[in-house]
Amino acid sequence: MSNLHQDSASVSVANTTPAVSAAERFGVLDIPELEYTPEVARETAPLYERVRHHIPEIEWPVHAPYVHAINRIKKERNAVILAHNYQTPEIFHCVADFAGDSLQLAREAEKVDAEIIVQCGVHFMAETSKLLSPTKTVLIPDMKAGCSLAESITGEDVRLLREANPGVPIVTYVNTSADVKAESDICCTSSNAVRVVESFESDTVYLIPDEFLAQNVARQTSKKILTWKGHCEVHERFTAEELLAYKEADPAIQIIAHPECPPSVVDIADFSGSTSSMIDYAKGRKPGAKVLLVTECSMASNIEQEAKGVEFIKPCNLCPHMKRITLPKILESLVYMREEVLVDPVMAEKARHAVERMVNLKAN
Numbered sequence: 001m002s003n004l005h006q007d008s009a010s011v012s013v014a015n016t017t018p019a020v021s022a023a024e025r026f027g028v029l030d031i032p033e034l035e036y037t038p039e040v041a042r043e044t045a046p047l048y049e050r051v052r053h054h055i056p057e058i059e060w061p062v063h064a065p066y067v068h069a070i071n072r073i074k075k076e077r078n079a080v081i082l083a084h085n086y087q088t089p090e091i092f093h094c095v096a097d098f099a100g101d102s103l104q105l106a107r108e109a110e111k112v113d114a115e116i117i118v119q120c121g122v123h124f125m126a127e128t129s130k131l132l133s134p135t136k137t138v139l140i141p142d143m144k145a146g147c148s149l150a151e152s153i154t155g156e157d158v159r160l161l162r163e164a165n166p167g168v169p170i171v172t173y174v175n176t177s178a179d180v181k182a183e184s185d186i187c188c189t190s191s192n193a194v195r196v197v198e199s200f201e202s203d204t205v206y207l208i209p210d211e212f213l214a215q216n217v218a219r220q221t222s223k224k225i226l227t228w229k230g231h232c233e234v235h236e237r238f239t240a241e242e243l244l245a246y247k248e249a250d251p252a253i254q255i256i257a258h259p260e261c262p263p264s265v266v267d268i269a270d271f272s273g274s275t276s277s278m279i280d281y282a283k284g285r286k287p288g289a290k291v292l293l294v295t296e297c298s299m300a301s302n303i304e305q306e307a308k309g310v311e312f313i314k315p316c317n318l319c320p321h322m323k324r325i326t327l328p329k330i331l332e333s334l335v336y337m338r339e340e341v342l343v344d345p346v347m348a349e350k351a352r353h354a355v356e357r358m359v360n361l362k363a364n
């Protein structure tokens, strides 16, 4: 039994056309049997323990054959799966070799030893991996996994900003295309944005394209921060009113919010930081603590496993782009070696410089 489609087209929306496709270089594998056999049940049982609070037992036979096949093929291919913290629990806990926030994923991509990286996240993350690991084959299970921030700005927009404001350093959030990165001085993520902005001597710095991140950073630095009108469609929807209603109902609740949220939301949060620092903060709470998580839905499920004894309240919003990545698509990606992420070499050279400058920025 298999529900993979041998004949579905490999749509490579890459910036350059490879002389030889990944499928030609690595070959196409036989599709594994996707049945919930006793062997599959036995071998995936320890993995099910990690997700049993989120996946009912009756549903596990649907996921388990994929988990089993992906983990087998991953080894045969010498591939690693890098997953963002917003991936669903069965990806995050059962097939990912490494999971983390955007900065951690970039660092991991740089040092990864495997020939093939399967990026379970959105397109800009896969592109960043390709920039940092140009000789590796980087695959994304769904090329349409985009991001409202990345789509809010183009390289041409950045060129025009620079022309209009000569001498003002331009920091771009990692949630951007390679074209945008190529036009900027340095990248940043939510975990290092303040540090990156402060690494410049200039009193005025552009931090683009996330307007809310820029406003939240502006409160933590004496620099004048100029920005852009981009927003994360997931985090922009949270409001201070909805969170205050929770706090009114139970004043003991601690609120942790991602810095892509509007400043009015971050203002009332007890903690704000990247997805991984949110996990670390939650892990540091005492058992019985009540934590309100203001971020994407899967984070809430993934964090629960890591911070046992903490009670989570989850007024979450789904990221439709992150949710394009599924177990069947990861398996297809590994079987057919698609979809390969490529970046024009000239653009890649410039964009890599901006990402490497960020990755190499010292902690202090």
Ligand code: 13P
Residues within 6 Å of the ligand: 085, 100, 101, 102, 103, 175, 189, 190, 191, 232, 260, 273, 274, 275, 276
């Ligand atoms: P971080 O994991 O870096 O906090 O980024 C969050 C995000 O929105 C990624 O798309």
Ligand code: SF4
Residues within 6 Å of the ligand: 122, 146, 147, 148, 149, 150, 175, 232, 233, 234, 235, 260, 296, 319, 320, 321, 322
């Ligand atoms: Fe983009 Fe927001 Fe989705 Fe992250 S959560 S990929 S920033 S739309």
